Every structure is written in C-alpha cells, then in structure tokens.
Amino acid sequence: MMMRNDLPVGFAGIPGAGSILRSSEPVSLSPVVSQAASLLEEAADLLVMHLDFAAAVDRCEKGCESLLGDPENEDADSAGELKCSLCIVGIQALAEMNRWRDVLPWILQYYQDPESLPPKILELCFLLHSKVKEPYVMLEVGGDWLRNANNQHLPSYGLLVQLHLSHVLLPLGHFAEADKLLQGCKVLSKEQRAEALGNIREKKQQWLQKEKEQPIPEEQPKVAWKRRMGPMSQKVLTILARLGRMLGSLASQFCAVPYKKTLLAAFLLCLLVMKLDPASPTSLPFIYRLTQLFHQAQSAAFAPHFKPPVQD
Incomplete structure (x- = not known):
C-alpha cells in the first residue's frame, strides 16, 4: 500500500483552499470556487486526520465536477489551482486504498488532454507508478507532455525530463528515446546533462550485462x-x-x-x-x-x- 510519506510530493506543496482565500478577498471569489475550496479543505482533513480515503476521493470529485460545471469560468486562475490541489489529494487517497491503477483514468476525467496536466500532477504520477514498478503506464503520457512546446517553457520542465528519464525510459530500456529526449532538452545545465548521460550509459551497460548473464533455458x-x-x-x-x-x-x-x-x-x-x-x-x-x-x-x-x- 502507498503510504502518505512514500511520495515526496507532500501536502506542503499543495496550494490549499486557505492560501487561496487569504490571497484574495472572499467576496471576490465566485460561489463555485468558494464551494470547491471548502471541499478541498474537507478532503484534506478526511485524508490526513480521519484516514477516510474513500470520503476524501468523494469530496475531491465533487469539487472538480463543480469547477468543470462553472459556465461563466470565473476566477480561472483560482479554479485551476483548486482543481490541481483537489486532484493531488485524490491521487494520494486512491494510492492509500491501493487503487493506483485508477489514478490516471481518474485524473483524465478532469484534464481531458494529457498535455495540459499541471507539472505537480505529472510529477506525482511519475513517482507513484515508479513506486509500484509500473513505469510503462506513464510512457505515452509523459512523452506527449514533454514534447509539447507550451510545456517546455515551464520552470519545472527540466525536473520532469529527469523524472521521465530515470523513472520511465531507463527502467524500460528505452535508451535511444532517452538520448533523443536529452539532446532536445535545452533547459538542463551542463552538469545535469552530464549526469543524465552517465546514468543512461550505466543503465544500458547493466541492461546488456543482464541479458548476457541470463542463462538461455534448455529446450525440453x-x-x-x-x-x-x-x-x-x-x-x-x-x-x-x-x-x-x-x-x-x-x-x-x-x-x-x-x-x-x-x-x-x-x-x-x-x-x-x-x-x-x-x-x-x-x-x-x-x-x-x-x-x-x-x-x-x-x-x-x-x-x-x-x-x-x-x-x-
């Protein structure tokens, strides 16, 4: 089972409802955003204090659905931040229930285009599927997100490239794709590129050595x-x-x-x-x-x- 302290992306990185309300006057927020903020606070409390993971997922779903159903799309920035936070809490709750296979389909209900996933959610998904040793789940989603030109200008793009390399491509033995991704990435420093190239060479040698040492089963x-x-x-x-x-x-x-x-x-x-x-x-x-x-x-x-x- 995935425990709360197993994932480095903790609740300290979640912009909660309280910070949103403190950053703006309550009267300036739309009723939909205020309701979603309240559901976020309730979901986080159910997850952390009461360990009621199913109820936490339920509150997150209601909050995301209310934001998607806002026809006027008021307070777009606050709504986007809230939806991201609700999804992070929901991911954690699903992981606690050992329902990690439901995580990606659950997220894509609220982000129909994988390329539009917030960086924090993508980071959490990389770490989660690496933890359960199922990196292939993130192969296509992560690759599409990193190839999107709009995402390449985000501050966390370099970190997500490193996560995709170390937690997806290298464990799967996709060394050519790893080289191509690294060559096309301009945001990494010279030291980071050198370290990544060293990891690629090391993993490739280990992969080849394992294939060489693996005995061929004798035919019956x-x-x-x-x-x-x-x-x-x-x-x-x-x-x-x-x-x-x-x-x-x-x-x-x-x-x-x-x-x-x-x-x-x-x-x-x-x-x-x-x-x-x-x-x-x-x-x-x-x-x-x-x-x-x-x-x-x-x-x-x-x-x-x-x-x-x-x-x-």
Missing part, C-alpha cells in the same frame, strides 16, 4: 523432438498413436485369430501414413517399418507349415 527434449519432426509428422504420429489403440479394439471384433489382426493393422497403418505425409522424409522409416510388418504377417499367415488354431 519433448519440445525439441517435436520441432525437429515438423508439424505434419507430429500430426501423423499423433494420429498413429490413436489409431493403433482404435484398430486393436476394432480388429478384435471381426478377426478371430491374432495374425489377421496384425495383418489388418499393419496394412491400414501403411495406407494412412502414405496418404497423410508421403513426401515427408521423416515418414519414410515408418512406412518402411510398417511395410516390413505387413509382409512378415502375410508370410506367417500363408506359410505352408502354418496350421490355424483349432476352434471349439
């Missing part, structure tokens, strides 16, 4: 044998095994003497093999052996000294 004899035989011959052998059991039962119903049963079985098996796979080299030994069996049975049956068994 049964699987290797089937592969050498080929699909048609495998089919023939399977049918022969079944037919052998069927012929034994069938022949006993109309053949009273053993030599006739052997003769009939060998003859039918020869016909079956030659009909199913006459051109396959692997079928030739079986055809030859069955033909021998047929002739041996025939010779034994019709030899001059043969005396059929006396029947009662």
Whole structure:
C-alpha cells in the first residue's frame, strides 16, 4: 500500500483552499470556487486526520465536477489551482486504498488532454507508478507532455525530463528515446546533462550485462523432438498413436485369430501414413517399418507349415 510519506510530493506543496482565500478577498471569489475550496479543505482533513480515503476521493470529485460545471469560468486562475490541489489529494487517497491503477483514468476525467496536466500532477504520477514498478503506464503520457512546446517553457520542465528519464525510459530500456529526449532538452545545465548521460550509459551497460548473464533455458527434449519432426509428422504420429489403440479394439471384433489382426493393422497403418505425409522424409522409416510388418504377417499367415488354431 502507498503510504502518505512514500511520495515526496507532500501536502506542503499543495496550494490549499486557505492560501487561496487569504490571497484574495472572499467576496471576490465566485460561489463555485468558494464551494470547491471548502471541499478541498474537507478532503484534506478526511485524508490526513480521519484516514477516510474513500470520503476524501468523494469530496475531491465533487469539487472538480463543480469547477468543470462553472459556465461563466470565473476566477480561472483560482479554479485551476483548486482543481490541481483537489486532484493531488485524490491521487494520494486512491494510492492509500491501493487503487493506483485508477489514478490516471481518474485524473483524465478532469484534464481531458494529457498535455495540459499541471507539472505537480505529472510529477506525482511519475513517482507513484515508479513506486509500484509500473513505469510503462506513464510512457505515452509523459512523452506527449514533454514534447509539447507550451510545456517546455515551464520552470519545472527540466525536473520532469529527469523524472521521465530515470523513472520511465531507463527502467524500460528505452535508451535511444532517452538520448533523443536529452539532446532536445535545452533547459538542463551542463552538469545535469552530464549526469543524465552517465546514468543512461550505466543503465544500458547493466541492461546488456543482464541479458548476457541470463542463462538461455534448455529446450525440453519433448519440445525439441517435436520441432525437429515438423508439424505434419507430429500430426501423423499423433494420429498413429490413436489409431493403433482404435484398430486393436476394432480388429478384435471381426478377426478371430491374432495374425489377421496384425495383418489388418499393419496394412491400414501403411495406407494412412502414405496418404497423410508421403513426401515427408521423416515418414519414410515408418512406412518402411510398417511395410516390413505387413509382409512378415502375410508370410506367417500363408506359410505352408502354418496350421490355424483349432476352434471349439
């Protein structure tokens, strides 16, 4: 379970309702924004003080929905800040309930375009999915956000590039994409670029070394044998095994003497093999052996000294 102190983006970084109300006169805020601010305070209290995570998510959803439903879009800056804070509290509450798989779909209800996600939310998502060892969830979302020209001018862009590299691309082995991202990033200092390049080389070497040291599993004899035989011959052998059991039962119903049963079985098996796979080299030994069996049975049956068994 994801605990509150597991994620570095803590509540100290959340611009809460109190700071919004203190920064502006209460009478200047629209009723929708005031209601959302109240829901944010309630959600944070439920999360931190009462540990009622489901109720906290509920308050966050109501707050975000109220902001989305504001037709006049008054106090756009305050509304955007509140929505971001509500989503951060909601993410934390979902993580506490071990519902991290719901985090990204839940956020995208309120930010339909992933490229418009606030940097704090994207940072939290990087850290969360890295924590649960599912970095691929953020591969497309993070890449799209970082490639957006509007986001590249934000103050936190360099930090998010580093997070995307260390928590998504490198764990997934996407080294070429990591190099490309780093080359196109102009906001990192020379020291930061050098450190990132060193991390890429180190992870790539570890990745290659792991592949080299990983033993190739020995092929099971049964699987290797089937592969050498080929699909048609495998089919023939399977049918022969079944037919052998069927012929034994069938022949006993109309053949009273053993030599006739052997003769009939060998003859039918020869016909079956030659009909199913006459051109396959692997079928030739079986055809030859069955033909021998047929002739041996025939010779034994019709030899001059043969005396059929006396029947009662």
